[in-house]
Amino acid sequence: MRSKTMNILFTCAGRRNYLLHYFRDALSGSGRVLAADSNKNAAAMIEADAAFLVPRVESPDYIPTLLTLCEQQKVGMLIALNDNELFILSEAKHRFRRIGTQVVVSSPGVIALAADKLATADFATELGIATPASYLHVDTALKAVEQGELCFPLFVKPRWGSASLGVECVNDIDELRWAWQLGLRRLPRNSLQPYAAREDGLLIQNALRGQEYGIDVVNDLEGRYQTTFVKRKLGMRSGETDQAVTENCPELVALGRRLGEALKHVGNLDCDVFMGAGKPCLLELNPRFGGGYPFSAAAGADVPSALIAWAKGKAPPLHWDAIRHNVMSSKCERIVSINRSATPVSEETPSVKSPYETTANNFATTPMALFR
Structure with a gap:
């Protein structure tokens, strides 16, 4: 029987504080939101229920450290947020499954295709979708x-x-x-x-001409297509959507379905698309939560609740995919005070007693630490 509670770990948590809040709301007190990053001052580390300093993604100790962390913290779901970690986490997915952790990441083939812009273009062409x-x-x-x-x-x-x-x-x-x-x-x-x-x-x-859109194509944990959220981009900043408005665009919803059914990816697929003369042209695929998801959430999308339900073997809540159209949103900067210090943790550290007394193994060459 699956547990009623679920702890969720975000890796390479960085500045994605909003995702922590979305998942915390979805959990409704039935689990903890944890963050891991190689930067002890990452903003998301401060607002997690517990935060762990881990090796950099390229370290050979990265996966073993995460496995230890997931096992000790009874992590039910791991959400990867950095492109550099997707492939190695995908290859190690079975190792996490053995300790009871569901890694929300697509297959190595999907990760490799999306990472390679030429392979993405070839894939689109094979599906009859326009591409640069x-x-x-x-x-x-x-x-x-x-x-x-x-x-x-x-x-x-x-x-x-x-x-x-x-x-x-x-x-x-x-x-x-x-x-x-x-x-x-x-x-x-x-x-x-x-x-x-x-x-x-x-x-x-x-260069593509026309209006740029972002679409979130959502599949369940078995890679079955569920829905598509469409946003018209109004502004960009550092390669990420900064302002957007949700729209009802049947052509792009149909495109999302074609992509989701063809790729059979897991979870959220963030796509960049241009619309010119009523015809979509695919630019990029990002098989993870992207910078455009908050605009879907602001209009009512609740992918976190759906993912948690699927992981527990349940149906997602009603209306999790009922997005409102013509909702315009804009991002802004926010300052987070760093008021917790890092504490080294040894292998003998006792088990968790409270959200701010969490522990993890301390590897000799790549130590982990805890914010408390």
Whole structure:
């Protein structure tokens, strides 16, 4: 029998404080919200019921540390928030399942496809969905420009990138050559970790015209399509949606269903789409909670409650997917006071007695610590 209570752990919690609040509300006192990050001062660490300092994602101790943490804290659900950790958590999903932790992450194949912008474009083309023209070398792009097949402006970007790092918009041939050389030099710092050394790691794509949208495509924990939330983007900041309004757009809802049924991803799929002349054009896929989800939540979406219900083997609450249209929202900065200090924790530390007396193993080479 599944437990009535559930502790939820957010990894690479960073600044996603709003997600902690959404899940805490969904739990309604039937569990704790935990945060893990390699930065002891990360904002989400302060507002979690308990927060743990863990190794960086690229450390060989990252997965073993999380496994120990999940086992000791009786974590029922793990929510991954960073692109760099999705693949390794997906590969280790069975190890977490053995200790009773449901990792809300898609299969390695889906993670790899979404991380690779060229593979994403090929996938869209196979489904008959429009996507930007993509070129793997500056010479082929220059030839396409010369033959009139490609027009400026263009984007030079990491093929395996995240958070718009290393993306350059170019308006002429000189800028294209310059951005290509600069991009090659900066690839190791701008690409996702597993692909930083790839020589084919830079991509040129044409700029898309039309209105930009973000859609949340929600599947259940078995990869079955459930719903799509549509937001028209009104403003961007550092590669993330800053202002948006929810809309009723049947074309994009239909696109979401096609993507969800084809990918069979798990949980939320954050997608960037352009609409031009009534035709959607897919730009990117992010198989996790993205920066656009708060705009869905502000209009009534409650994916956290659905995920918790599915993990418990229950039907989600009524109207969890009943989003209101024409709800306009905007993000703002908020200051969080850092009023808890990190305390080293040893293997002999006793079990949890209260939300602010949580513990975890202390590895000799990659210690974990607790905020209290």
